[in-house]
Amino acid sequence: MTTRSVTELQDLAWELRETVLQMLHSARSGHPGGSLSSAEIMSVLYFHVLNIKPEDPKWPERDRFVMSKGHGCPTLYAALAKRGFFPTEELFKLRQNGSILPGHPDMNKTPGIDMSTGSLGQGISAAVGMALGLKYQGLSSRVYALLGCGELQEGQVWEAAMAAAHYKLDNLIAIIDYNRLQIDGTNAEVMEVEPLADKWRAFGWHVQEIDGHNVQAILDSIEQAQKVQGQPAVIIARTVKGKGVSFMENQAGWHGKAPSDEELKQALAELRQRRMQQ
Amino acid sequence: MTRLANRIAYGEALVELGRRDPKVVVLDADLAKATQTDRFRQAFPERFFNAGIAEQNLMGLAAGMAATGLIPFVSTFAVFATMRGVEQFRNSIAYPNLNVKVVATHAGIENGPDGASHQSVEDLAIMRAIPNTTVIVPSDPITTKKAVEAVAQTYGPAYIRLGRAEMPFLYAEDFQFEIGKGAQLRDGYDLTIIAVGNMVEKALLAADELAKERIRARVIDLLTVKPLDEELILKAAQETRGIITVENHSILGGLGGAICELLSERYPARVLRVGLQDRFGGCGNPELLHEELGLSVDSIIAAAHRLLK
Numbered sequence: 013m014t015t016r017s018v019t020e021l022q023d024l025a026w027e028l029r030e031t032v033l034q035m036l037h038s039a040r041s042g043h044p045g046g047s048l049s050s051a052e053i054m055s056v057l058y059f060h061v062l063n064i065k066p067e068d069p070k071w072p073e074r075d076r077f078v079m080s081k082g083h084g085c086p087t088l089y090a091a092l093a094k095r096g097f098f099p100t101e102e103l104f105k106l107r108q109n110g111s112i113l114p115g116h117p118d119m120n121k122t123p124g125i126d127m128s129t130g131s132l133g134q135g136i137s138a139a140v141g142m143a144l145g146l147k148y149q150g151l152s153s154r155v156y157a158l159l160g161c162g163e164l165q166e167g168q169v170w171e172a173a174m175a176a177a178h179y180k181l182d183n184l185i186a187i188i189d190y191n192r193l194q195i196d197g198t199n200a201e202v203m204e205v206e207p208l209a210d211k212w213r214a215f216g217w218h219v220q221e222i223d224g225h226n227v228q229a230i231l232d233s234i235e236q237a238q239k240v241q242g243q244p245a246v247i248i249a250r251t252v253k254g255k256g257v258s259f260m261e262n263q264a265g266w267h268g269k270a271p272s273d274e275e276l277k278q279a280l281a282e283l284r285q286r287r288m289q290q
Numbered sequence: 291m292t293r294l295a296n297r298i299a300y301g302e303a304l305v306e307l308g309r310r311d312p313k314v315v316v317l318d319a320d321l322a323k324a325t326q327t328d329r330f331r332q333a334f335p336e337r338f339f340n341a342g343i344a345e346q347n348l349m350g351l352a353a354g355m356a357a358t359g360l361i362p363f364v365s366t367f368a369v370f371a372t373m374r375g376v377e378q379f380r381n382s383i384a385y386p387n388l389n390v391k392v393v394a395t396h397a398g399i400e401n402g403p404d405g406a407s408h409q410s411v412e413d414l415a416i417m418r419a420i421p422n423t424t425v426i427v428p429s430d431p432i433t434t435k436k437a438v439e440a441v442a443q444t445y446g447p448a449y450i451r452l453g454r455a456e457m458p459f460l461y462a463e464d465f466q467f468e469i470g471k472g473a474q475l476r477d478g479y480d481l482t483i484i485a486v487g488n489m490v491e492k493a494l495l496a497a498d499e500l501a502k503e504r505i506r507a508r509v510i511d512l513l514t515v516k517p518l519d520e521e522l523i524l525k526a527a528q529e530t531r532g533i534i535t536v537e538n539h540s541i542l543g544g545l546g547g548a549i550c551e552l553l554s555e556r557y558p559a560r561v562l563r564v565g566l567q568d569r570f571g572g573c574g575n576p577e578l579l580h581e582e583l584g585l586s587v588d589s590i591i592a593a594a595h596r597l598l599k
């Protein structure tokens with residue numbers, strides 16, 4: 013655990029966004045929308061919450077993080093590089109042949125990745141399995157998982173949710189990047205996921221709803237979730253897909269395409285301005 | 291002859307494993323009594339995890355537990371293990387190469403009275419196609435135990451296919467089971483019968499009948515479907531007049547498919563496949579189903595006659 017101020021964590025979130033867009037630009041493909049929406053969440057996890065050792069990525073007592081919305085991995089890669097798990101140059105080989113950073117997380121290729129994901133709905137099951145495994149082995153480490161809101165349409169998520177409550181996994185914290193968009197449009201257009209808090213409550217989880225771009229709120233909610241006993245905790249973090257770049261915000265079209273040279277220039281200019289105004 | 295269901299041998303082997311290694315955990319999906327993981331549950335309740343009737347999550351839980359260093363054994367009926375949970379097995383277990391052992395029971399058409407919805411005639415084809423995955427089909431209680439021990443000691447994803455019926459003891463306790471190695475149970479130079487699982491017993495019976503007609507059939511219990519024992523199969527193709535594959539599975543993509551793939555590239559030879567002819571199983575007494583669906587001793591003998599004609 014590193015201790016950082018709210019201002020630092022917010023600044024790091026803006027930095028992650030800049031890095032992510034540069035990575036996607038050099039990869040010429042990837043998922044900007046859902047990578048930008050989770051920047052504050054990833055900043056708080058990787059620069060404050062997670063008990064991890066960059067010099068010993070497989071340390072058995074570490075906290076685990078599962079990027080259940082695997083396509084959102086650019087933000088995770090940027091955070092891992094910043095924490096020193098691998099050199100920053102690797103970031104710009106994203107999605108290229110022979111790179112240690114594939115389009116979706118691979119636990120055998122990238123130092124610091126705890127689970128291979130990409131097929132939506134599967135990461136949360138693995139996170140539940142990890143939480144069970146850690147408990148069985150008497151380890152006090154926690155498991156954190158980040159899910160997309162469209163991902164919640166997968167039946168497996170609810171199988172996993174049921175199991176986590178059944179096994180009283182208070183070492184598991186799920187965070188939902190609730191940006192309300194998926195590929196074909198809004199959740200409401202594609203397949204409504206509301207009433208979301210009620211669903212998780214009904215499945216036996218401790219539920220909090222927060223503004224997912226408010227660093228203080230993320231910090232507080234995680235602290236609260238860590239105190240929960242006898243049940244798993246979920247944080248429904250309301251976010252904006254494409255957050256920070258005017259032409260990407262709330263645009264389903266920016267789910268899975270890389271910015272052009274011109275778009276990158278404008279996006280970086282906007283992000284730097286927002287960061288300065290912080 | 292004393293007989294024992296392979297799944298009972300599996301349940302017993304799990305308990306022995308559990309005694310030796312605290313890292314062994316067992317998961318099931320509400321079929322522990324049928325799959326016999328109940329024996330482990332009784333012995334080590336704190337290490338048994340029921341996923342409920344949720345096979346996708348079953349695979350995911352096992353993956354997560356393996357990622358923390360445990361050795362999960364996962365059981366349910368073969369049809370559910372390899373079809374309801376197959377993408378989970380593929381993406382959360384095989385792709386990350388996690389140390390999960392799926393031991394599925396009631397494979398083939400042996401789940402007779404339950405009918406085709408509960409039978410599995412495609413699982414070998416499916417699991418064999420998934421990279422990183424070892425596929426084993428024990429034929430008797432001894433090879434079942436040895437296969438369970440072998441996969442526990444060998445890192446990586448594995449699929450063990452078990453039936454439901456009681457099987458004879460075909461091997462002695464001191465049999466040296468090795469992943470990727472078949473066993474030649476009968477010598478012969480006229481033709482070769484390569485069988486797996488509960489069809490090995492039938493292959494031996496067919497060989498006995500053929501012997502009465504002075505046809506000497508070599509009988510191989512392949513035991514591991516992936517990786518293939520290429521040497522043993524190629525030798526049989528070279529030394530006998532052709533091969534009959536026998537499996538309680540579709541003739542597409544399983545044992546027969548694997549052997550045709552190997553031989554067509556390395557030593558083209560005549561192969562006849564005994565198995566389900568691209569159809570589902572059926573409902574009723576399993577032995578009668580074997581007769582009806584071309585899985586009987588007589589079907590093997592008929593194939594031998596066709597081959598030698």
Ligand SMILES: Cc1ncc(C[n+]2csc(CCOP(=O)(O)OP(=O)(O)O)c2C)c(N)n1
Pocket residue numbers: 043045046047049081083084130131132133159160161162163164189191193194195253267
């Ligand atoms: C099982 C599965 N089905 C489909 C996809 C293709 N896919 C990738 S991202 C995505 C939309 C995800 O939306 P959401 O979970 O809301 O993520 P976010 O908006 O945060 O990016 C889809 C359908 C997939 N990766 N996995």
